[in-house]
Amino acid sequence: MTNLTDLTVAEIRDGFRAGDFSAREVAEGFNANVAAAKALNAFIVETPEKALAAADAADKAKATGETLGALAGVPIGMKDLFCTEGTQTTAASHMLEGFVPTYESTVSGKLWAAGAGMLGKLNLDQFAMGSSNETSYYGSVISPWRRNDGGNAALAPGGSSGGSSSAISARLCPAATGTDTGGSIRQPAAFTGISGIKPTYGRCSRFGIVAFASSLDQAGPMARTVRDNAILLETMSGFDPKDSTSLDLAVPQWEANLSSDLKGKKVGIPKEYRPDGLNAEISAMWDRGIEWLKDAGAEVVEVSLPHTQYALPTYYIIAPAEASSNLARYDGVRYGQRDLPDGAGLQDMYAATRAAGFGPEVKRRIMIGTYVLSAGFYDAYYTQAQKVRALIARDFELAFEKCDLLLTPTAPSASFALGEKQADPLAMYLNDVFTVPASLAGLPAMAIPGGLDAAGLPIGLQVIGKALDEQTVLNASLAIEERAGFTARPDKWW
Amino acid sequence: MSIDLQTVKKIASLSRISVTDAEAEAMVPELNNILGWVEQLGEVDVTGVEPMTAVIPNHQRLRDDVITDGNVRDKVLANAPQAEHGFFAVPKVIE
Numbered sequence: 001m002t003n004l005t006d007l008t009v010a011e012i013r014d015g016f017r018a019g020d021f022s023a024r025e026v027a028e029g030f031n032a033n034v035a036a037a038k039a040l041n042a043f044i045v046e047t048p049e050k051a052l053a054a055a056d057a058a059d060k061a062k063a064t065g066e067t068l069g070a071l072a073g074v075p076i077g078m079k080d081l082f083c084t085e086g087t088q089t090t091a092a093s094h095m096l097e098g099f100v101p102t103y104e105s106t107v108s109g110k111l112w113a114a115g116a117g118m119l120g121k122l123n124l125d126q127f128a129m130g131s132s133n134e135t136s137y138y139g140s141v142i143s144p145w146r147r148n149d150g151g152n153a154a155l156a157p158g159g160s161s162g163g164s165s166s167a168i169s170a171r172l173c174p175a176a177t178g179t180d181t182g183g184s185i186r187q188p189a190a191f192t193g194i195s196g197i198k199p200t201y202g203r204c205s206r207f208g209i210v211a212f213a214s215s216l217d218q219a220g221p222m223a224r225t226v227r228d229n230a231i232l233l234e235t236m237s238g239f240d241p242k243d244s245t246s247l248d249l250a251v252p253q254w255e256a257n258l259s260s261d262l263k264g265k266k267v268g269i270p271k272e273y274r275p276d277g278l279n280a281e282i283s284a285m286w287d288r289g290i291e292w293l294k295d296a297g298a299e300v301v302e303v304s305l306p307h308t309q310y311a312l313p314t315y316y317i318i319a320p321a322e323a324s325s326n327l328a329r330y331d332g333v334r335y336g337q338r339d340l341p342d343g344a345g346l347q348d349m350y351a352a353t354r355a356a357g358f359g360p361e362v363k364r365r366i367m368i369g370t371y372v373l374s375a376g377f378y379d380a381y382y383t384q385a386q387k388v389r390a391l392i393a394r395d396f397e398l399a400f401e402k403c404d405l406l407l408t409p410t411a412p413s414a415s416f417a418l419g420e421k422q423a424d425p426l427a428m429y430l431n432d433v434f435t436v437p438a439s440l441a442g443l444p445a446m447a448i449p450g451g452l453d454a455a456g457l458p459i460g461l462q463v464i465g466k467a468l469d470e471q472t473v474l475n476a477s478l479a480i481e482e483r484a485g486f487t488a489r490p491d492k493w494w
Numbered sequence: 495m496s497i498d499l500q501t502v503k504k505i506a507s508l509s510r511i512s513v514t515d516a517e518a519e520a521m522v523p524e525l526n527n528i529l530g531w532v533e534q535l536g537e538v539d540v541t542g543v544e545p546m547t548a549v550i551p552n553h554q555r556l557r558d559d560v561i562t563d564g565n566v567r568d569k570v571l572a573n574a575p576q577a578e579h580g581f582f583a584v585p586k587v588i589e
Binding site: 355 | 497531546566572
C-alpha cells in the first residue's frame with residue numbers, strides 16, 4: 001500500500017474523494033511522523049487532536065454526501081505567526097509565550113473552512129526576523145538534509161519559515177503556510193528542495209498574522225509541487241475588509257489554468273543577478289533553468305534591473321523602521337510577557353519587559369528602525385529608502401515591457417551549517433539578495449527546486465511575475481518542475 | 495556618520511529596551527556596521543522621485559460609520575498579564 005505521508009496535497013484530496021483511504025488514516029499517518037521527528041524541532045506546538053477532528057469531520061461529510069471543502073481530508077502545518085483561536089501563538093518569541101489568541105487569522109480561518117486540519121504550529125525565526133531559523137526562542141529548526149560528506153553537520157532549513165520547510169521536506173506535513181517579508185517563503189523552500197510562492201502584495205489578508213513589516217508582509221503556501229501551491233493559494237487568497245491593504249479582486253482559478261506550455265512567453269534574465277563571484281553551481285543551475293524554459297516554448301531575453309544592488313540596504317531600512325513601529329505594541333500591558341522589577345514605574349516596566357521578551361536580532365532591528373526614523377535622520381535614511389524603493393519598482397515595470405516573467409536564482413548558496421553565519425548579521429542578510437527586490441516591488445515570486453549541488457543539497461530557481469500574474473509564475477514553475485524531475489528527498493536520520 | 499555609546503543608549507531608551515553598559519558597548523560596532531552599509535543609498539540619484547508608500551495600486555476604502563463589533567471585553571483582557579475589575583492594570587503612574 002502507498003505510504004500516505006508520501007502523497008501530495010492533490011493526491012490526498014483526490015484519493016480521499018475516490019475512497020482510496022479515509023481522512024483519518026491520512027491524519028494518523030502525519031501525526032505519527034510529527035511525533036517521531038522531535039529532533040528536527042520543526043513544531044512549537046503539536047495539535048494531533050485538531051488534525052484528527054478535521055479528518056473525522058471530512059470522513060463524516062463524505063459518508064453523508066455533504067459538499068466537501070476544497071481541502072477536505074488534507075492536514076497541514078501552520079506557521080506560528082498566524083493567530084489560531086485557542087492555540088498558543090508565539091511568533092517564536094519569549095514575548096508571546098503563553099499567548100492564546102481569542103480570534104483566528106483570516107488566512108488560517110479560510111484553510112480550516114475549506115476542510116484542512118491543523119497538525120501543529122510551526123517554528124520560525126523570532127518575529128519572522130532571520131534567514132536560518134536560529135533566532136527562535138524555542139531553539140533552531142534542523143533541516144532534514146545533510147551533506148553527502150559523511151559528516152553530520154546540522155544544516156539550516158532557511159528562514160524565517162524554516163519550520164514549514166523542514167516539516168514539508170521531512171514529510172511531516174504535505175503542505176504548510178509561510179509568510180514572506182523579504183524571502184521568508186522562497187529561501188527556506190530553496191534550502192530544503194520544496195516549492196513556495198509569495199503572491200502579489202494584497203492577495204492574502206494580513207489580518208491575524210503577527211506583523212513584522214506591514215508594507216512587505218505577505219502570506220503564501222509551501223508544498224512539494226506547483227499544483228499543491230496553486231491549490232492552497234486559491235484557498236488562502238481573497239478580499240478581506242479587515243485588512244486595509246487587501247485587494248478587492250476575484251481569486252483566479254490557478255489550479256484549473258495550470259499549463260506548462262510557455263509558447264509566446266518571454267522570459268527576462270536580469271544581468272544584475274549574476275554578479276562576479278556568484279557561486280558556480282548556482283550559476284550553472286540558472287543556465288539549466290533557462291534551457292528548460294526555452295524547451296517549454298519561451299523566448300529568452302536579457303533585461304536590466306539597474307538598482308538591484310540597492311535593494312538589500314533599502315530593505316534593511318524600511319523593514320526595521322516598520323518593525324520598530326509594529327513591535328511597539330509589546331508593552332507588557334495587553335498581552336504577552338511582563339517584567340516588573342521591584343519598585344519599577346511604568347516606563348521601567350516597558351523597558352524591562354522588552355529587554356527580557358525580545359531576542360538579540362529583534363532588538364537589533366527595532367533599534368535600527370528607531371534610529372532611521374528618529375528626528376534629524378528620518379529624511380536621510382527612511383525617505384531616501386522609500387525613494388529608492390520607487391526606483392526598484394520602476395526597474396521591474398520597465399523590464400516587464402520587454403518580457404512576461406523573470407528567471408533568477410532563489411538564494412546565493414545552498415543551505416549552510418547552523419552557527420556558520422550567526423556571528424555576522426550582515427553576512428546573514430546577504431542570503432536574501434535575490435528575493436528582496438520582488439518583495440520591495442510587491443510582485444509574485446516562486447521558488448522551485450532544480451537539483452542537487454555537489455554536496456548533495458538542493459538548489460533552486462526563482463520565477464518573478466508581473467503584479468497579479470501568479471498564473472504565469474505558476475505555469476513557468478510547472479515547466480521547470482516537469483523538466484527538472486526533482487525527486488530527491490532527505491534520508492531519514494531523525 | 496557613525497554612532498557612539500551615548501547614541502546607542504539614546505536609541506535603546508527611545509525603543510523602550512533596557513540595556514546594560516556591556517550590551518550597549520557591544521551594539522556600537524554592530525549597529526555602525528549595518529548603518530555604514532545602508533548609507534550607500536545616499537549615492538543614488540533620486541531627483542524628482544516620490545517616496546513609495548504603497549506597492550500595488552489600491553484605493554482607500556471607506557465603510558459606513560456604524561458599530562460592527564464590541565462586547566468582547568473579556569476576550570480583550572484574556573491575555574493581559576494583569577487585569578483587574580475589567581481593566582488592564584499597570585504600576586502606579588501618578589503619585
